[in-house]
Amino acid sequence: MTSLVILSLSGALLLGITLWKRKSPAMLREIPAFTRLYRTLGLSVEDGTRLHVSLGSGSLLDTSGGSALAGLAMLRIIAERTSDSDKPVVASVGNPPFGLLMQDTLQAGYQAAGADELYIPTMGRVTGLTPFGYAAGAMHISKNEEVSANILVGHFSSEVALLAEASDRENEIMIGASDNLTGQAVLFASTQDALIGEELFAAGAYLNAGASHTASLTVQDILRWLVIAALLGGAFAKFAGII
Amino acid sequence: MRVLTTVIAIAAGALILAGYFFPALADVQTLLLNWAIILAGVVVLVGISNLISVHTDKISRREKGSAYSALLVIGLVATLSFGMILRPHHSTMKIVMNGIIIPAEASLMGVLTISLLYAAIRLLRRRAxxxxxxxxxxxxxxxxxxxxxxxxxxxxxxxxxxxxxxxxxxxxxxxxxxxxxxxxxxxxxxxxxxxxxxxxxxx
Structure with missing residues (x-):
């Protein structure tokens, strides 16, 4: 019953704050990785170079899919903003259901930019079905397709080191975020601007994906304070012998 | 069409979620999850066809690295054909699995060790x-x-x-x-x- 209450409260807060955020502009703290991402988007269009967005090998049927869904929201904005570039964005993923969603998202981005005719279905690719197979395929894109920046947002484990290494060898910019602790540690060591923890889910808000994304951040903050209060309250109750 | 897909997605998601809290909806939840698993299995074939189309496209346009694409397509078609004809439990398939696919992944893991060590060495250059x-x-x-x-x-x-x-x-x-x-x-x-x-x- 507690989980139902938390879920209902989160849902109500998300709806309410989304409506409120539509009227007031968002105030977001600076995250260097997003500043770099914003700059990279503009540069890729000006230079006529390609962006490679990779969503990892998370599954749609378990919790690892959440990060890839957040990556899809970001991909939608990137596709829209770079649709007039000479080299269209290439996206890769290691899970077939996400491959379909990725192609749909890319197409939606092109439609939103009024460049539907420029959309090519092979821009969204399933590069492998196992984490290492997927990484090998994504490395191939990074090396052979005139990529200037790799943006990795999704579920990655240690295999992300292979992608980081390939990116570094080609002198490409790399921005990485994973929901997996191992992946985060590897990205921290291999990239200049890694996104840690829940920063991954802030991509949509920082790229102006809509009021619901900004509202999500506010609800996350509220829930985080509730978790902190519960932890401190629980510790105090235990210390006082109440529980 | 867009409205229909949205309605299906939201209804399916809401019913599956409700199944966790209301036991009366548990059967509907199981049914929808089974459908999702079957559909995910079918989508693997779509993913494989995507992989083949991307690489055959590269081969036909003689792009950089198209030799690797050819190798991938030949390997994929051969493994798939053998698997369908002989069945996955056949000894030949086990040889392919244990002799090629697992060692290839293991070698990537070996490369990964070096990559991680190299990343650790470069860490202070990147993040001083x-x-x-x-x-x-x-x-x-x-x-x-x-x-x-x-x-x-x-x-x-x-x-x-x-x-x-x-x-x-x-x-x-x-x-x-x-x-x-x-x-x-x-x-x-x-x-x-x-x-x-x-x-x-x-x-």
Whole structure:
């Protein structure tokens, strides 16, 4: 019953704050990785170079899919903003259901930019079905397709080191975020601007994906304070012998 | 069509979620999850056809690295054909699996070890700040504390510092990060459930 209450409260807060955020502009703290991402988007269009967005090998049927869904929201904005570039964005993923969603998202981005005719279905690719197979395929894109920046947002484990290494060898910019602790540690060591923890889910808000994304951040903050209060309250109750 | 896909996605998501809280909906939840699993299986074939179309396209346009694409397509078609004719449990398929596919993945794991070591060496060049130094010195400390030596654990590092760092500092930090990730996943799921994010059915 507690989980139902938390879920209902989160849902109500998300709806309410989304409506409120539509009227007031968002105030977001600076995250260097997003500043770099914003700059990279503009540069890729000006230079006529390609962006490679990779969503990892998370599954749609378990919790690892959440990060890839957040990556899809970001991909939608990137596709829209770079649709007039000479080299269209290439996206890769290691899970077939996400491959379909990725192609749909890319197409939606092109439609939103009024460049539907420029959309090519092979821009969204399933590069492998196992984490290492997927990484090998994504490395191939990074090396052979005139990529200037790799943006990795999704579920990655240690295999992300292979992608980081390939990116570094080609002198490409790399921005990485994973929901997996191992992946985060590897990205921290291999990239200049890694996104840690829940920063991954802030991509949509920082790229102006809509009021619901900004509202999500506010609800996350509220829930985080509730978790902190519960932890401190629980510790105090235990210390006082109440529980 | 867009409205229909949105309605199907939201209704399916809401029913599956409700199944966790209301036992009366458990059967509907199981049915929908079984459908999802079957559809995910079919989508694997779509993913494979995507992989083939991308690489055959590269071969026909003689792009850079198209020899690797040819190798991939030949390997994929051969393995798929053999698997369908002989069945996955046939000894030949086991030889293909144990002799080619598993060693190829294992070799990538070997390359990964070198990549991780190289990343650790370059860390201070990339991040010459306090966090970089803490990251690297913690890794070195934990490696020293875990090393098997003829004399046993290194005093203080192996017996006190390593357990303190792994079980208190690192565990606390990891839990904090995972709570943040869980909250982010919850919000992403709710956005999809409310139809605010629709990564399906076009624009």
């Amino acid at each position: 700040d306090l966090m970089g130094i803490i990251f690297l010195s913690t890794a070195a400390l934990l490696l020293l504390g875990s090393a098997t030596l003829p004399l046993g654990d290194i005093p203080l590092i192996g017996t006190l510092l390593r357990p303190w760092v792994t079980q208190i500092l690192a565990l606390g930090g990891a839990r904090g990060i995972l709570i943040g990730v869980a909250l982010g996943t919850l919000m992403t799921g709710l956005r999809v459930l409310f139809g605010a994010d629709r990564p399906y059915g076009g624009n």
